[in-house]
Amino acid sequence: MIQSDPTPPVPPRDEPAAPGERTTPPADGLPPASTPVLPDAGGHPRVGQVGLAAKLRAVLRVRDFRRLWLSMSLSSFGDWLGLLAITATATSLVDGFAAANFALGGVLLFRLLPAIVLGPLAGAFADRFDRRKTMVVTDIIRFALFASIPIVDELVWLFVAQFLIEAFSLFWIPAKDAAVPNMLRKDQLEPANQLSLVTTYGLTPVLAAIVFAVLNSSDGWLQTWLPDVDQVDVALYLNALTFLVAAAVIWRLPSISGRRASGPDARPESFLGSLRRGFSFAGHTPLVRGLVVGITGAFAAAGVIIATGQAYANALGGGDAAYGLLFGAVFIGLGLGIALGPSVAHDLARERIFGIAIVGAGLMVVVMSWTSTLWVALLLVVLMGFFAGIAYLAGFTLLGTEVQDEVRGRTFAIVQSLVRAALILSLAVVPFGVGLIGRHSIDVGVGTLPVTGERIMLLAAGLLAVGVGVLAYRQMDDGRPVPLLADVLTALRRDTTARRRLAGGGVFIAFEGGEGAGKSTQVKRLQEWLTNEGLVARSTFEPGATPSGAGIRAILLDRAHTAIAPRSEALLYAADRAQHVHDVLRPALDAGEVVITDRFVDSSLAYQGAGRTIPLDDVRMLSRWATGGLEPDLTVLLDLPPETGLARARGRSVADRMESESLEFHQRVRQTFRALAESDPDRYLVLDATSSADELAAAIRVRVAGLLSGLPLQTLPQRDTEDTQQRTTPVHRHPHAQTGSTPQLHP
Numbered sequence: 161m162i163q164s165d166p167t168p169p170v171p172p173r174d175e176p177a178a179p180g181e182r183t184t185p186p187a188d189g190l191p192p193a194s195t196p197v198l199p200d201a202g203g204h205p206r207v208g209q210v211g212l213a214a215k216l217r218a219v220l221r222v223r224d225f226r227r228l229w230l231s232m233s234l235s236s237f238g239d240w241l242g243l244l245a246i247t248a249t250a251t252s253l254v255d256g257f258a259a260a261n262f263a264l265g266g267v268l269l270f271r272l273l274p275a276i277v278l279g280p281l282a283g284a285f286a287d288r289f290d291r292r293k294t295m296v297v298t299d300i301i302r303f304a305l306f307a308s309i310p311i312v313d314e315l316v317w318l319f320v321a322q323f324l325i326e327a328f329s330l331f332w333i334p335a336k337d338a339a340v341p342n343m344l345r346k347d348q349l350e351p352a353n354q355l356s357l358v359t360t361y362g363l364t365p366v367l368a369a370i371v372f373a374v375l376n377s378s379d380g381w382l383q384t385w386l387p388d389v390d391q392v393d394v395a396l397y398l399n400a401l402t403f404l405v406a407a408a409v410i411w412r413l414p415s416i417s418g419r420r421a422s423g424p425d426a427r428p429e430s431f432l433g434s435l436r437r438g439f440s441f442a443g444h445t446p447l448v449r450g451l452v453v454g455i456t457g458a459f460a461a462a463g464v465i466i467a468t469g470q471a472y473a474n475a476l477g478g479g480d481a482a483y484g485l486l487f488g489a490v491f492i493g494l495g496l497g498i499a500l501g502p503s504v505a506h507d508l509a510r511e512r513i514f515g516i517a518i519v520g521a522g523l524m525v526v527v528m529s530w531t532s533t534l535w536v537a538l539l540l541v542v543l544m545g546f547f548a549g550i551a552y553l554a555g556f557t558l559l560g561t562e563v564q565d566e567v568r569g570r571t572f573a574i575v576q577s578l579v580r581a582a583l584i585l586s587l588a589v590v591p592f593g594v595g596l597i598g599r600h601s602i603d604v605g606v607g608t609l610p611v612t613g614e615r616i617m618l619l620a621a622g623l624l625a626v627g628v629g630v631l632a633y634r635q636m637d638d639g640r641p642v643p644l645l646a647d648v649l650t651a652l653r654r655d656t657t658a659r660r661r662l663a664g665g666g667v668f669i670a671f672e673g674g675e676g677a678g679k680s681t682q683v684k685r686l687q688e689w690l691t692n693e694g695l696v697a698r699s700t701f702e703p704g705a706t707p708s709g710a711g712i713r714a715i716l717l718d719r720a721h722t723a724i725a726p727r728s729e730a731l732l733y734a735a736d737r738a739q740h741v742h743d744v745l746r747p748a749l750d751a752g753e754v755v756i757t758d759r760f761v762d763s764s765l766a767y768q769g770a771g772r773t774i775p776l777d778d779v780r781m782l783s784r785w786a787t788g789g790l791e792p793d794l795t796v797l798l799d800l801p802p803e804t805g806l807a808r809a810r811g812r813s814v815a816d817r818m819e820s821e822s823l824e825f826h827q828r829v830r831q832t833f834r835a836l837a838e839s840d841p842d843r844y845l846v847l848d849a850t851s852s853a854d855e856l857a858a859a860i861r862v863r864v865a866g867l868l869s870g871l872p873l874q875t876l877p878q879r880d881t882e883d884t885q886q887r888t889t890p891v892h893r894h895p896h897a898q899t900g901s902t903p904q905l906h907p
C-alpha cells in the first residue's frame with residue numbers, strides 16, 4: 161500500500177446518498193435482494209455467482225458513477241466523431257496528396273503535443289482545485305472550440321482549435337480519472353475500468369464511424385432534410401453538443417468534488433511545490449515508479465508497432481488488406497484482455513500481473529518480428545493485444561486503488577504525458593531507423609532470414625517491452641515471498657488452500673448448520689482426531705471465543721434483549737467475528753495450524769441475511785470487511801430439518817434468544833445454508849445430520865484427510881502431547897511442534 165508521506169489518509173469513499181437513491185456501492189455478485197436468497201425456480205442457487213455481468217451491474221447501480229459513465233460515453237462518441245470530421249476537414253481544406261497527408265499528420269501531432277508540456281500542470285490542477293468545476297469549465301470551453309471550427313472554416317484555426325481542445329482535455333482527464341475511485345469501492349474499480357475502456361475503445365468509435373458514414377451518405381436523409389448544411393459540419397456541431405450535455409450532467413454530480421467542495425484549499429503548498437511533489441511522489445514510490453516505467457515503455461513499443469505496421473504487413477505479402485486485418489486483431493486482443501483478464505488472473509496480485517503481462521506482450525512481438533506467415537502473425541497480434549489489455553487494465557486500476565486521492569490527479573497526468581511523449585518519439589524515430597537498416601537477408605543454411613528495418617525495429621520493440629516488464633515487476637513486487645510460478649499456477653487453478661500454504665499458512669475449516677445440528681460434537685471429534693494424528697489442530701467457535709467476544713455473545717443470546725434491531729445484531733456478530741479473526745484465526749493460520757471453527761460468515765448470511773431479511777449484499781460486505789477476506793478452505797454443512805435440531809437443542813439447555821425464533825425463521829436459515837453450499841460445491845461438504853454422530857465423523861475425516869494430504873502443516877513430534885485443550889491455549893508455535901509434511905492420516 162502506498163503512503164504518500166506528508167498527506168493524511170484518504171477519507172472514506174462513500175459519499176452521502178441522495179434520498180431514495182442507492183449510491184452506496186452494493187456488494188458485487190449477490191442479488192440486490194431484500195428477500196432472502198433461495199434457490200430460484202429452476203433450483204439453481206442465486207448466491208455466490210460473481211460473474212463479470214453481475215459486477216458490471218453492481219457498478220452501474222452506483223448512481224453517480226452511472227451518470228459520469230453515461231456522460232463520458234457521450235463525450236467519447238463525440239470525440240471519435242470529431243476526430244473523423246476533423247481529419248476529413250483538414251484534408252478537404254488543402255489540395256494535393258502530399259498536402260493532405262501533411263494536414264493529417266499535423267492534426268494528429270497537434271493532438272499529442274500539448275500533453276507533454278501541459279500534462280503535469282493539468283494534474284496539479286486536478287489535485288488542487290474542485291474537480292467538478294474543472295470538468296464543467298473545460299467541457300464548456302471544448303464545446304465552444306468545436307463549434308468554432310466549422311464557423312471559422314480555416315486550416316490554421318483548425319490546428320489552433322485542436323491544440324486548445326487537447327490542452328483543455330488534459331485538465332478534464334486527470335480530474336475525471338482521479339474522481340472515479342472516490343465514487344466506488346476499491347474492488348469495484350476494476351470492473352468500472354473494464355466498462356470505461358470497452359466503451360471508449362470498443363463501442364463509441366464503432367458507433368461514431370457508423371454515424372459519420374450515415375451523415376456522409378450523399379443521398380441520405382440529411383440531404384433532403386438540410387440541403388445547405390455540410391455533413392462534416394454537422395458532425396462537428398454534434399460533437400460540440402456532446403460536451404455541453406456532459407457539462408450539464410457533471411454539474412449535477414457533487415460527489416466528483418468530494419471534500420474539495422468545502423472551499424478553497426487550505427494547504428499552504430504553492431502550485432510549483434505541488435507540481436514538484438507530484439514528480440517526487442511518482443519517482444520515489446516503487447509501485448508508482450514501476451507503473452510509470454511499465455506503461456511508458458509499453459506505449460513506446462506500441463508506437464514502434466504502429467509505425468512499422470504498414471511495412472510489416474507488406475513484408476507478410478498482404479498489403480493493405482493484411483494491414484487492416486492486423487489492425488483489427490490488435491483491438492480484438494485488447495478487448496479480450498480487458499474483458500477476460502481479471503477472471504483468468506483471479507486473485508493473483510495486480511502488481512504481479514502488470515509486469516508479467518507486459519513481458520508476455522513483448523515476447524509475442526519478438527516472435528512476431530520473425531514470422532513470415534500471415535495467420536501466425538495474426539494469432540500473435542491477438543495474443544499481444546490480450547496481454548496488453550490485461551496490463552493496461554491492471555495498471556490503470558492500480559493507479560486508482562493504490563494512489564491516494566491527494567496525488568492521484570498528478571500521477572495520472574504524469575503517466576498520460578509520458579505515454580504521449582513515448583508515442584510521438586517512437587512514431588518520429590522509427591521511420592528513420594527502418595530506412596537506415598534497409599532490407600537484407602542472411603543465409604542461415606536451411607534458408608534465408610529476412611533482416612529488414614521493420615523487423616529489426618519490431619524485435620527491438622519486443623525486447624524493450626520485455627525489459628520494462630521485468631523492470632516494472634521488480635519495482636512493484638518487493639518483498640513478496642511467494643515464488644512466481646507457483647503463485648501463477650495456483651491462481652489459475654483457483655486453489656485457495658494451496659495459495660494459503662504458499663504464504664506459509666495453515667488450513668481453515670468451518671462447521672455450519674442450524675441449532676442442534678451436531679456442530680459442537682463434530683468439531684470436537686475432528687480436532688481430537690487430528691491431534692491424535694500428530695497435527696496441531698485448534699477448535700474455536702462464534703460468537704464469543706475471545707474475551708471481548710464473550711461480552712458480545714452475552715448481549716446477543718440473552719432472551720431479555722428483545723429489542724435488538726436487525727442491523728445492530730448484524731454489526732454485533734460482525735464485531736465478534738473481526739475480533740475472532742484478529743485474535744485467534746489469523747495468528748493460528750499464520751502459524752500453520754489446522755483451525756476448526758464452529759460457525760463463521762455463512763451463519764451471518766443465513767441468520768441475519770435470510771432470517772432477519774437484511775439484504776445479503778450488505779451482510780456479505782460487512783462480513784468481508786470484518787474478516788479482511790478470510791474464507792474457509794472447507795465448510796462442513798450439517799443439514800437438518802429445524803424441528804429436529806431445535807428439539808435436540810432443547811434437550812441440551814433452555815432456548816436462547818436466537819433459538820426462540822419461529823420455525824419459519826429457522827427454515828429460511830436452513831434454505832440459505834443449502835443455497836450457499838450449492839453455489840460453491842467444491843468448498844462445501846454437505847452432510848445429512850440425521851445420521852449418527854459416528855457416521856458423520858467418519859465422513860468428515862475422509863474429506864479432511866484428502867484436504868490435508870501433503871500440506872506442510874505444524875506437526876507434533878510424537879504422540880506425547882494429547883493436548884486437546886487447544887481452545888484455551890494462546891496462539892504460538894507449539895513448543896514441540898515443527899513444520900513438516902503432514903503425516904499419513906487414518907480416516
Ligand SMILES: Nc1ncnc2c1ncn2[C@@H]1O[C@H](COP(=O)(O)OP(=O)(O)O)[C@@H](O)[C@H]1O
Pocket residue numbers: 673674675676677678679680681682808809811812849850851852853854856
Ligand atoms: N448425529 C447426532 N444424532 C443425534 N443427536 C446428536 C447428534 N450429534 C449431536 N447430537 C446431540 O444433539 C445435541 C446438539 O448437538 P451439538 O453438537 O451441541 O449441536 P450444535 O453445536 O450444532 O448446536 C446434543 O445433545 C448432542 O448430544
Ligand SMILES: Cc1cn([C@H]2C[C@H](O)[C@@H](COP(=O)(O)OP(=O)(O)O)O2)c(=O)[nH]c1=O
Pocket residue numbers: 674675676679680702703717733758759760761763764765767768809818819
Ligand atoms: C456466528 C453467528 C451465530 N448466529 C446465531 C446462531 C445461533 O443461534 C447463535 C449462537 O450460536 P451457537 O453458540 O453456535 O449456538 P448453537 O451451538 O446452539 O447452534 O448465534 C447468528 O445469528 N449469526 C452469526 O453470525
